[in-house]
Amino acid sequence: MIMTTTAQKVEAEKVEKDIILDIQELSVYYGKFRAVNGVSIPVERHKVVSLIGPSGCGKSTLLRSLNRMNDLIPTARVEGKVLFQGEDLYAPGADPIDIRFRVGMVFQKPNPFPKSIYDNVAFGPRINGFKGKLDDLVEESLRQAALWDEVKDRLKDSAYALSGGQQQRLCIARTLAVRPELILMDEPCSALDPIATLAIEDLIHQLQEQYTIVIVTHNMQQAGRVSDYTAFMNMDADRAGYLVEYDATQQIFTNPQDKRTEDYISGRFG
Amino acid sequence: MTVSLPAPAAVRRARSRSLLSRATEWVVERLLLVCAFVSIGTTFGIVAILGVETLAFFQQVPLFAFFTDTQWTPLFSDKHYGILPLLSGTLLVAGGAMLVALPVGLLAAVYLSEYAPVRVRAVLKPALEVLAGVPTVVYGYFALLFVTPILQTLVPGTEVFNAASASIVMGIMIIPLVSSLSEDAMSAVPRSLREAALALGATRQETTVKVVIPAAASGIMASFILTASRAIGETMIVAIAAGLQPKLTLNPFESVETMTAYIVQVSLGDTPHGSLEYQTIFAVGTALFVLTFLLNVVSLGVVRRFREQYQ
Numbered sequence: 001m002i003m004t005t006t007a008q009k010v011e012a013e014k015v016e017k018d019i020i021l022d023i024q025e026l027s028v029y030y031g032k033f034r035a036v037n038g039v040s041i042p043v044e045r046h047k048v049v050s051l052i053g054p055s056g057c058g059k060s061t062l063l064r065s066l067n068r069m070n071d072l073i074p075t076a077r078v079e080g081k082v083l084f085q086g087e088d089l090y091a092p093g094a095d096p097i098d099i100r101f102r103v104g105m106v107f108q109k110p111n112p113f114p115k116s117i118y119d120n121v122a123f124g125p126r127i128n129g130f131k132g133k134l135d136d137l138v139e140e141s142l143r144q145a146a147l148w149d150e151v152k153d154r155l156k157d158s159a160y161a162l163s164g165g166q167q168q169r170l171c172i173a174r175t176l177a178v179r180p181e182l183i184l185m186d187e188p189c190s191a192l193d194p195i196a197t198l199a200i201e202d203l204i205h206q207l208q209e210q211y212t213i214v215i216v217t218h219n220m221q222q223a224g225r226v227s228d229y230t231a232f233m234n235m236d237a238d239r240a241g242y243l244v245e246y247d248a249t250q251q252i253f254t255n256p257q258d259k260r261t262e263d264y265i266s267g268r269f270g
Numbered sequence: 271m272t273v274s275l276p277a278p279a280a281v282r283r284a285r286s287r288s289l290l291s292r293a294t295e296w297v298v299e300r301l302l303l304v305c306a307f308v309s310i311g312t313t314f315g316i317v318a319i320l321g322v323e324t325l326a327f328f329q330q331v332p333l334f335a336f337f338t339d340t341q342w343t344p345l346f347s348d349k350h351y352g353i354l355p356l357l358s359g360t361l362l363v364a365g366g367a368m369l370v371a372l373p374v375g376l377l378a379a380v381y382l383s384e385y386a387p388v389r390v391r392a393v394l395k396p397a398l399e400v401l402a403g404v405p406t407v408v409y410g411y412f413a414l415l416f417v418t419p420i421l422q423t424l425v426p427g428t429e430v431f432n433a434a435s436a437s438i439v440m441g442i443m444i445i446p447l448v449s450s451l452s453e454d455a456m457s458a459v460p461r462s463l464r465e466a467a468l469a470l471g472a473t474r475q476e477t478t479v480k481v482v483i484p485a486a487a488s489g490i491m492a493s494f495i496l497t498a499s500r501a502i503g504e505t506m507i508v509a510i511a512a513g514l515q516p517k518l519t520l521n522p523f524e525s526v527e528t529m530t531a532y533i534v535q536v537s538l539g540d541t542p543h544g545s546l547e548y549q550t551i552f553a554v555g556t557a558l559f560v561l562t563f564l565l566n567v568v569s570l571g572v573v574r575r576f577r578e579q580y581q
């Protein structure tokens with residue numbers, strides 16, 4: 001396990017493993033309340049990492065600090081480092097707009113714009129001044145999101161004409177259209193039925209070839225199905241979330257090193 | 271741990287009400303009914319009188335002349351009954367006021383809804399609404415005694431009574447109407463849509479212009495239309511500052527007369543009841559009523575569409 005190796009060896013491993021995102025001793029506060037306490041998670045390129053843990057343990061908070069969405073909450077404050085491709089997202093010169101362009105996010109509830117299917121996907125490229133063939137980019141993104149065949153004849157229809165599962169895949173297509181290097185997903189299936197959920201999970205598998213994904217889920221089976229690595233978070237008495245264990249998903253589910261992980265996995269609490 | 275419940279009979283007894291409370295309820299109910307009827311009846315009465323007097327007017331003045339004659343001189347010996355000069359005066363002043371109120375009001379709404387910190391907003395929004403509470407007569411004299419002299423130095427040849435001055439001041443007066451209603455429409459846009467845009471690397475400005483305003487467009491439109499009908503119906507400012515000369519002109523620096531100002535003018539005079547001059551105010555009133563009614567119908571339609579905008 002990583003924790004038992006020396007610091008140097010950790011660094012060596014990170015290079016070897018091509019770490020795209022390195023969360024180091026990250027704490028997030030809302031005013032005086034510490035929601036996340038000293039979490040360290042290295043994320044390897046082209047892997048899917050899932051964050052699991054009881055409700056309120058700071059999973060969303062942690063995720064939103066990875067693309068600086070927490071900047072929108074005036075009281076939110078961050079300590080520690082988030083190295084993305086080697087650059088600290090919270091360095092003084094870091095530009096949140098640029099970061100959000102490179103780190104995409106898919107939300108819990110599908111949130112398409114009240115615009116056409118086409119305009120939803122084209123939104124990101126347009127604001128980023130995309131100069132190429134927009135039609136092709138939109139098609140490519142919808143294909144990657146496994147939605148193209150269902151919508152190719154009605155690109156001008158309102159996004160609200162789609163079902164919930166289709167809307168969520170549209171939101172994924174919209175995120176893919178700006179070609180992010182990392183995609184964050186916050187319980188992307190929690191508002192969907194089981195069939196739509198499976199479609200999204202399939203999609204995550206396919207996206208893995210080109211993207212790196214960090215996904216929050218409260219569904220442990222889902223974590224088991226989609227992710228390569230799993231981080232189990234818990235919260236202590238003053239509700240500050242901390243990392244209990246981070247390891248290969250297989251390992252977490254079959255041979256957890258921590259008693260608390262084992263209890264959670266086997267459904268004894270949470 | 272069982273909770274001992276009271277017997278049903280005991281509950282029923284506790285709920286049975288005294289004769290007095292039932293009587294009070296009966297009286298209150300009738301009283302509310304009467305109040306409702308008073309307001310409905312008043313509206314009905316106004317419409318009825320308006321209709322009767324307007325009909326009487328149009329028995330003497332042909333509808334065609336009313337809509338095509340370019341002069342409005344019912345109080346002169348050479349009488350003309352063309353509504354156009356009053357209509358143009360009304361639209362000129364109201365249009366000018368909208369020109370002032372829409373951009374400022376909309377920008378204020380954008381600031382309040384998208385940029386202002388909670389505390390600033392808590393102070394600024396009610397402060398803006400106070401603007402709407404200032405008596406209009408104050409605005410009227412502000413226009414005549416403060417704005418007009420400035421206009422006269424800026425634009426030589428500006429008449430003492432002019433449309434521009436009334437427009438500017440009326441525009442200031444109705445800014446809160448635009449900003450408050452538009453801000454409501456923008457604040458109603460779900461936060462999740464803003465987050466979606468920001469997560470794609472949109473700036474706050476891009477989010478506002480490309481997501482929030484389009485999503486709130488119908489509500490903003492409705493605020494514009496409501497404001498327009500308020501501007502058309504405004505009386506005191508125009509009566510004081512815009513003048514009493516029905517003139518078919520588009521020059522805002524000339525004196526004009528609006529429909530409302532004309533009604534004031536005749537009402538204040540000693541026009542005998544039942545005379546044609548007297549009936550003109552009802553004809554103009556009806557025209558004004560129809561104009562604002564149409565605007566409100568349009569506005570209602572827009573608001574209805576607004577509800578279908580986002581989920």
Ligand SMILES: Nc1ncnc2c1ncn2[C@@H]1O[C@H](COP(=O)(O)OP(=O)(O)O)[C@@H](O)[C@H]1O
Pocket residue numbers: 030033035054055056057058059060061062073239
């Ligand atoms: N905007 C906020 N302001 C203050 N506290 C918040 C805010 N958002 C979340 N919290 C608190 O932070 C803690 C973690 O929340 P969250 O990250 O949403 O947990 P999770 O996603 O694991 O359920 C909770 O105690 C929650 O009440």
Ligand SMILES: [Mg+2]
Pocket residue numbers: 059060061
């Ligand atoms: Mg959450």
